[in-house]
Amino acid sequence: MPRIGVVTFPGSLDDRDAQRAVRLAGAEPVALWHGEADLQGVDAVVLPGGFSYGDYLRAGAIARFAPAMSSVVEQAGRGLPVLGICNGFQVLCESGLLPGALTRNAHLHFLNRDQGLSIESTATAWTGGFTPGQQVVVPVKNGEGRYVASEQVLDELEQSGRVVARYTGSNPNGSSRNIAGIANAAGNVVGIMPHPEHAVEDLTGPGTDGLGFFTSVLQVLVTA
């Protein structure tokens, strides 16, 4: 069974939820601690949502210096699949694995609602199981989720097919070009602002659309 690590930083909140999603997708969740550089040989890593270090500086700005992150950055360079959700996405941008930044929502409020998404790229480790243009519903909940980057970077992301998901219906935070998630050039590192781990059971979520992210990476790991 593939083993997927979930890193807990001080202030991580959705770490248990990411572990549950990994388990429901059929993999073994492995709890990783921010202070340990050893990733215990996991096959993929999830950086969960939350408020690491309280987000008192910029969201993700301190977590990037964690020993675990040094290992994640290094192994991501060698192809380790990495998914950053919400605060995890912010950490990925701060650590330079993904371009751009997440800033304060345009309306300045924290926002939690079920959000429509369009899956724009299926050429990543975490979205291969979707069909291009597939419409899904996943909850969004953040205060600093507005994706921004220079026009040049945005154009590059679009042209190279690295926009992974876009908001549909309503843009919840003012993100440039309605971008909800992006990938690195190799497609193994994905950052997404909405929370797929909160759409894995009918009982507790708006549906099970979020499971696709976790089953997609299993497909990659099994066939690798």
Add this chain to the structure above:
Amino acid sequence: MTAVDTVETAASTGDRPQPYADLGLKDDEYAAIHEVLGRRPTQTELAMYSIMWSEHCSYKSSKVHLRQFADLAADLPQAQRERMLVGMGENAGVVDVGEGLAVTFKVESHNHPSYVEPYQGAATGIGGIVRDILTMGARPVLVMDPLRFGDADHPDTRRVLPGIVAGIGGYGNCLGLPNIGGEVVFDPSYQGNPLVNALCLGVMPVDRIQLSAARGIGNVVVLLGAKTGRDGIGGVSVLASATFDADGPARRPSVQVGDPFTEKLLIEACLELYDAKLVEGIQDLGGAGLTCALTETSAAGRSGMRAHLERVPLREASMEPHEVLASESQERMLAIVTPANLPAVLAIAAKWGVIATAIGEVTDGDRLVISWHDEVVVDVPPGSLADDGPVYERPMARPADLDALQGAATPEHPALAELRDLLLRMVASPNLCSRRWVVEQYDRIVLGDTVLAWPEDAGVVRLSEESGLGVALATDGNGRYTRLDPYVGAQLALAEAYRNVAATGAVPIAVTNCLNFGSPEEPEVMWQFAEATRGLADGCRQLGTPVTGGNVSFYNSTAGTAINPTPVIGVLGLFDDVARRTPMGFQDEGESVLLLGDTREELGGSEWAWAEHRHLGGTPPAVDLAREQVLAEVLVAGSRDGMLSSAHDLSDGGLAQALVESSLAKGVGARIVLPAGLTPFVQLFSESAGRAVVSVPRSEELRFTEMCSARGLPIVRIGVTDGTVLDLQDVLQVPLAELREAHEATLPALFGPLAGTPIP
């Protein structure tokens, strides 16, 4: 700066004048302190007595009335009694929920700080109640916020509401606790005195319950968490100003400032300490800070204690001993640990980045002795502070205006042709409109166990993924009803929360409360309080539900006018399997819509009278708790047997509001034929208690109606779910889109647009 006032000095300067009156102590209370100590108190002791004997800490005006809740336990069915693992007296009661798990829950007020500084006041309200739950050994798993504001369109509400909502979200979201429900109510009586109540529930293995008693001579007293600063020092600044020169350092504001990140780390560190069985006793630091924690742990353990105050990590080096003891700096806990376990405790704290400092030890004897460097500044029997404070039987008087209020005639009923416009105005009125603007600022789903949250009748949270074991929680309280009749009003609040929990399919098992009233020094307020507590105790006895804890908030008045008396009642329900939960919204077309219970012409204190006519008068709806029990049994059985597609309780706004909410939830409308008898207006807007609207598949209708009839519960089929229109035949028709627009536009129009921009 004068020298520190030591016990030695106090003994030899008995005639030195002390500012006890400015600290809120009465002459006889000050004399009682002399008697306990056999000398005048030191400055630090005086500060401690003034805090611990304050209304907030001592419950001196409410104690004689709150005894009813403890006495009630003896009258409960044995099964309910056995469920109570910890009763009132500890920080929060603990209830056995089976499968080796227990839950603890409590609601508290943070009203005044939230008016002064809305964001921090509301934020630290969450922080405080979460520590109350943590201190029992539980992992906090949810919060709820019953809120009351002045008129929705009052300029000050525009200042207070957005700050309070942002503060609740800012703190709770950062702690990772889902906010699953609560209330938002507007009424001018709360103008200048909003009510910000906060509820938290936690869960623990039954063998992890922690108590506050400090026992074991030589055990170490460890202060965990944030450094101590001058924030939250209220009345004690009077003392300071008496000892400092006029040009001395400025006093800090009295409102505490929250740091949810530190609280999150404190939670994780404490839970790890509990699991490793490293803690002998623990107490959170809330109101009255170290004063309260040191006295209550030593009093509860019937132990002596020695504390070295200069070891407390400070934010400001210039703090005086009485300030250190009175500070309400947030995010702190006090643990009692054995010397052998101390290194392990410090290591776990370090792992989570939590400051941990040994500040004292449990001693032989029965004195709490506190030193500041080498001088003894406190030497008291801890029980005299924690348990033996003054108790008052305050004078009471039925409000002089009550007969006139109860006798006031109901405004004229509207004609049939006016009902369509009336419905649209009512669903858009501040107390009945959509709360989306508020609750979207709360994380309602973190932890991944939220099964139902706003706008459902009750929040439902799963405790076990394996079995589906879970809880439901609702809070309710109608200040208008309680103003008109405090005994009945309190019972109506209890009945509504009980009904809300049952509507989701959970069995109601325990009650908590937050009693928000005006000044206890006013006889009319005291009468309201006595009547409300009597009503609540009688109601709980009849329903067989224990009161597991609660909180009293007095002095809620502005410019001499008290708020409407507002007992907020929280009811806890239990599910064997949360997969059986019943949502409030119509699910599919073609299902039968049934009205359960009796509708009478009961418009006294109603939302219609208030929203349309600013009228408060008459008597509130009658309460029939036996009927509430039968209704609850039917709703629970209907959920267990899978008969119900939806269930929604009827309360504020009556049948009309319930039908609108059930229709809007999933966009499934209904064709309704109101029964003969009462006028359509009364049937739609009367607020008779003990009622619910359910939808059932045709295949289950007979079985369900027979079950109701067998139990003597009146049931009438009023229509069928259908289309995208709410069609009340021969009365009115409104498309759901029009209803939704009216329902959702109100709060954004007052407080700013909903978040998000449409994507073409």
